[in-house]
Amino acid sequence: MKLLFFDDFKLGVLKGDAVVDVSDAVKDIPHTGPHNLISGLIERFADYKGRLEGAATRGQGKPVSQVRIRPPLPKPYNIVAMAVNYMEDGTRAEPAPINAFHKSPNSVIGDGDTMVLPDVPATIFEGEAEVALVIGKKATAVGAGQAMSYIFGYLNFIDGSARGLPPSGNTFYQMK
Structure with missing residues (x-):
């Protein structure tokens, strides 16, 4: 699964040449910004993997050319x-x-x-x-x-x- 942030730091999954917004699948992870969200997701990935796969399968993708790809780890700890x-x-x-x-x-x-x-x-x-x-x-x-x-x-x-x-x-x- 290829995870990324796009546009206003929405969480997405890259499927071919399209980005599917999967932000709703992880909205219950406590976070104050994208750096906390991705860290929380990494810590809990086993619990969220199925949700992300389902959201990516059901969601409509936007062409990569129509989104702004953001840093995947905006503020890494190290x-x-x-x-x-x-x-x-x-x-x-x-x-x-x-x-x-x-x-x-x-x-x-x-x-x-x-x-x-x-x-x-x-x-x-x-x-x-x-x-x-x-x-x-x-x-x-x-x-x-x-x-x-x-x-x-x-x-x-x-x-x-x-x-x-x-x-x-x-x-x-x-x-x-």
């Missing part, structure tokens, strides 16, 4: 990213050591929104396509064999970076 998580260019024989870093939850934007660049003396700003995993339940010291059972879903993510900053102090967070 964003942890991994540096040097690629191997496809052939320059590495084995994965690099784990090098995690935090990204600001304020940096989340929606489809077609403008990425605000920091006022830093970078030589270039880059947007790198990533796959983001949404962790659906509390996880501590999880082994590789169990890791997938903690993932609620995934989404596309553009990691904005500033490159070529002068080497004075800790600029890593500034460039991300």
Whole structure:
């Protein structure tokens, strides 16, 4: 099931090229905004999955071209990213050591929104396509064999970076 927020942060299900409004199916989840709604839904997904599937089947969809797609997780509690998580260019024989870093939850934007660049003396700003995993339940010291059972879903993510900053102090967070 492909969940999304659209227009005025209505909850929808993507079915092909159409978005079906399923907001009524989750209106009883206590929330003060879309960030609480999606967090509450993730916590209670087993209870709401059938309702969402039914609403998506019965509902009339709107073409994707006629809606504004919003951030799927408008204010995530935490964003942890991994540096040097690629191997496809052939320059590495084995994965690099784990090098995690935090990204600001304020940096989340929606489809077609403008990425605000920091006022830093970078030589270039880059947007790198990533796959983001949404962790659906509390996880501590999880082994590789169990890791997938903690993932609620995934989404596309553009990691904005500033490159070529002068080497004075800790600029890593500034460039991300």
